[in-house]
Amino acid sequence: MRRNGVLKSNLTGYAFISPFIIGFLAFTLIPMVISLYLSFTNYNLFSSPRWVGFDNFDKMFTNDPKYWNSVRVTLIYVLLGVPLRLMFALFIAMILNTKSRMVGAYRTMYYLPSIIGGSVAVSIMWRNIFSNEGIVNSVIGWFGITPVQWFGNPDASLVMLISLSVWQFGSSMLIFLAGLKNISVEMYEAAGVDGAKPIRKFFSITLPLLSPIVLFNLIMQTISAFMTFVPAYIISKGEGGPMDGTMLYSLYLFRQAFMFNNMGYASAMAWMMLILIGIMTGLLFITSKFWVFYESEGGR
Amino acid sequence: MVWKRFKWPVYHILVTALAIIMLYPVIWMLFSSFKESRLIFLTADSLFPDTWIWSNYSEGWKGTIYPFSKYMTNTIVIVVIATIGAVISSSLIAFGFARLRFVGQKFWFALMMVTLMLPHDVVLVPQYIIFTKLGWLNTILPLVVPSFFGMPFFIFLMVQFIKTIPGELDDAAAIDGCGKFRLYLQVIMPLLKSSLATAAIFSFYWRWEDLLGPVLYLNSPEKYTVSMALKMFLDSESASNWGAMFAMSIVSLIPVIAIFFAFQKQIVQGMSSSGLKG
Numbered sequence: 406m407r408r409n410g411v412l413k414s415n416l417t418g419y420a421f422i423s424p425f426i427i428g429f430l431a432f433t434l435i436p437m438v439i440s441l442y443l444s445f446t447n448y449n450l451f452s453s454p455r456w457v458g459f460d461n462f463d464k465m466f467t468n469d470p471k472y473w474n475s476v477r478v479t480l481i482y483v484l485l486g487v488p489l490r491l492m493f494a495l496f497i498a499m500i501l502n503t504k505s506r507m508v509g510a511y512r513t514m515y516y517l518p519s520i521i522g523g524s525v526a527v528s529i530m531w532r533n534i535f536s537n538e539g540i541v542n543s544v545i546g547w548f549g550i551t552p553v554q555w556f557g558n559p560d561a562s563l564v565m566l567i568s569l570s571v572w573q574f575g576s577s578m579l580i581f582l583a584g585l586k587n588i589s590v591e592m593y594e595a596a597g598v599d600g601a602k603p604i605r606k607f608f609s610i611t612l613p614l615l616s617p618i619v620l621f622n623l624i625m626q627t628i629s630a631f632m633t634f635v636p637a638y639i640i641s642k643g644e645g646g647p648m649d650g651t652m653l654y655s656l657y658l659f660r661q662a663f664m665f666n667n668m669g670y671a672s673a674m675a676w677m678m679l680i681l682i683g684i685m686t687g688l689l690f691i692t693s694k695f696w697v698f699y700e701s702e703g704g705r
Numbered sequence: 706m707v708w709k710r711f712k713w714p715v716y717h718i719l720v721t722a723l724a725i726i727m728l729y730p731v732i733w734m735l736f737s738s739f740k741e742s743r744l745i746f747l748t749a750d751s752l753f754p755d756t757w758i759w760s761n762y763s764e765g766w767k768g769t770i771y772p773f774s775k776y777m778t779n780t781i782v783i784v785v786i787a788t789i790g791a792v793i794s795s796s797l798i799a800f801g802f803a804r805l806r807f808v809g810q811k812f813w814f815a816l817m818m819v820t821l822m823l824p825h826d827v828v829l830v831p832q833y834i835i836f837t838k839l840g841w842l843n844t845i846l847p848l849v850v851p852s853f854f855g856m857p858f859f860i861f862l863m864v865q866f867i868k869t870i871p872g873e874l875d876d877a878a879a880i881d882g883c884g885k886f887r888l889y890l891q892v893i894m895p896l897l898k899s900s901l902a903t904a905a906i907f908s909f910y911w912r913w914e915d916l917l918g919p920v921l922y923l924n925s926p927e928k929y930t931v932s933m934a935l936k937m938f939l940d941s942e943s944a945s946n947w948g949a950m951f952a953m954s955i956v957s958l959i960p961v962i963a964i965f966f967a968f969q970k971q972i973v974q975g976m977s978s979s980g981l982k983g
C-alpha cells in the first residue's frame with residue numbers, strides 16, 4: 406500500500422516534468438552528442454559525414470587565421486563591452502536609487518533601449534546613425550573631430566558594435582537597482598558620522614555589499630555577449646566586415662555552417678566556444694573568492 | 706545651503722538630459738521615418754523634417770515582394786503559438802518541480818539550471834540537421850515546437866513564484882479529494898497569473914525579434930517574418946528607400962513598445978528578480 410503510494414507520487418512527478426525531459430533529450434542532449442560527433446568529421450549536409458579525427462581542431466588552431474581573428478574580435482567585444490556596460494548600469498542604478506516620484510518614469514526611459522534591443526530595427530538604426538553622414542559623425546564634428554569612416558576601419562566598426570551593447574544596459578541596471586535597495590541607509594549614515602566621503606562610501610559599503618550581484622551580472626552578461634549575433638549580422642550585412650572587424654564568433658560559426666556548409670567545422674567551433682565560455686565563467690568563479698563579499702560570513 | 710535648495714532641480718535636469726541622450730537614437734529614427742529618403746542623411750543632425758512625408762509608411766507597408774501585412778501575420782502566428790506552448794508547458798513543469806516530491810528531482814532541476822546557461826550555438830548545427838531530416842524545413846515547426854517542451858528561464862521563474870504560495874492550500878485541496886492535476890489547474894494556475902503574464906511577455910519579445918531561427922528555417926519569402934522583411938529592406942538598399950525602411954522599422958517596434966508601456970511594472974519586476982535577458 407505504502408509502496409504503491411511512493412510509486413504513484415514518483416510517477417505523478419515525472420508526468421509533470423516529462424515535457425522538460427523529452428525536450429531536453431530531443432533538443433539538447435541528443436543534438437549535443439551529434440555535434441560532438443560531427444566535430445570530428447567532415448560533413449556538408451549532402452554526403453554522409455567522413456571521420457577526420459582532430460583535423461577540424463587542428464585547422465582551427467594552426468591553419469585558420471579567420472578563426473583566430475573571430476576569437477580576438479569576440480574577446481575584445483566581451484572584455485570591453487561587458488565591463489563598460491556594467492559600469493554604466495551601476496552608475497545609472499545609483500543615480501536612480503533615490504526616493505523621488507519621478508524614479509519610475511526614469512527607470513522606464515533608461516530601460517526602453519534594452520527592451521527593443523535585440524531587434525533588427527535597432528541594428529539597422531545603429532548602422533545608420535554611424536554611417537559616414539550619420540548623426541554620430543555630425544556630433545563629433547561639432548567638437549572639431551574629423552569624421553570617422555565607421556565602415557572602413559575594422560577597429561572603428563567594432564567600437565560601433567560595443568557601443569550598441571553598452572547602450573542596452575537596462576537589465577543589469579534593474580538588477581543592480583534591486584540590490585541597492587537592500588543596502589540599509591543606516592550604514593551610510595554611520596559611515597557619514599565617521600567622516601566618510603561619497604567615494605569612500607562607494608568603495609567600502611556599496612561595492613562590497615553589491616559584489617554578489619556584480620558576479621551574477623558578470624557571468625550572465627559574459628555568456629550572452631559571447632553569443633551576440635544579430636547586431637553583427639545586420640550591421641555588416643552578414644559579411645562580418647570591414648576586413649572581418651565585426652566577425653564575432655557566432656557570426657563566423659553561422660557562416661561556416663550555413664554559407665559554406667562546413668557542418669563538421671562549425672560543430673568543432675561550437676564546442677570550442679563552450680570550452681571558452683566554461684573557462685571564462687570558471688575564472689570568474691575562482692577569482693570571485695577574492696572580491697565577492699558575502700554578508701553571512703561576517704566580513705573578512 | 707544654496708546647494709541644498711538647488712540639489713533636486715539640478716538632479717532632475719541632469720537625469721532627464723541623460724535619458725534624452727539615451728533615447729535620442731530611437732527618436733531620431735522616428736523623425737527620420739517622416740523625412741524624404743534623400744534628405745535623411747543630409748539633415749541627419751536636425752531632428753524635425755522640413756516637410757512630413759507620410760507616404761514613407763504606405764510605401765513601406767507595400768513591402769518587398771509581399772505586403773508588410775503578410776510578414777506581420779506570419780510573425781504573429783509564430784509568436785502566438787510559441788508563447789502559448791512555452792507558458793503552458795513551463796507552468797506544468799514548474800508545478801512538478803515546486804510542488805511534487807519524486808526521486809531524482811534535484812538532479813533534473815540542476816540539469817535544467819545548466820541548460821539555462823548553455824550557449825545555444827552548441828546545438829545550432831545538429832538541430833538544423835535534425836529538423837531538415839524531419840522535413841521541417843520551410844515550415845514554422847522548428848520555430849514553435851521546441852517551446853512546447855518548456856523554457857528553462859520561465860520554469861525557473863515560475864518555480865520561484867510557486868514556492869511562495871503556502872502549502873496549506875495543497876493540503877486543503879487534498880482533503881477535498883482533489884488530485885494533483887486539478888490542484889495545478891484549479892488552485893495553483895489562477896494564483897500564478899502574474900508569473901504567467903511575465904513569461905508570456907518575454908516569450909513575445911524573444912519571438913518577435915528572433916532573426917536567426919527564421920533565417921535558418923524559412924526560405925520562401927511568403928513565410929518570412931517581420932525581422933526578415935526588415936533585413937530584406939536593408940539588402941535592397943540600392944534603391945535607397947531609407948524612408949520606407951525607417952518607417953517599417955518603427956512599425957516593427959510598435960507592438961514591442963506598446964506591450965512595454967502596458968506591462969512595465971510586470972516587466973521591470975520580472976527583470977530585476979531574475980535578469981537573464983538583455
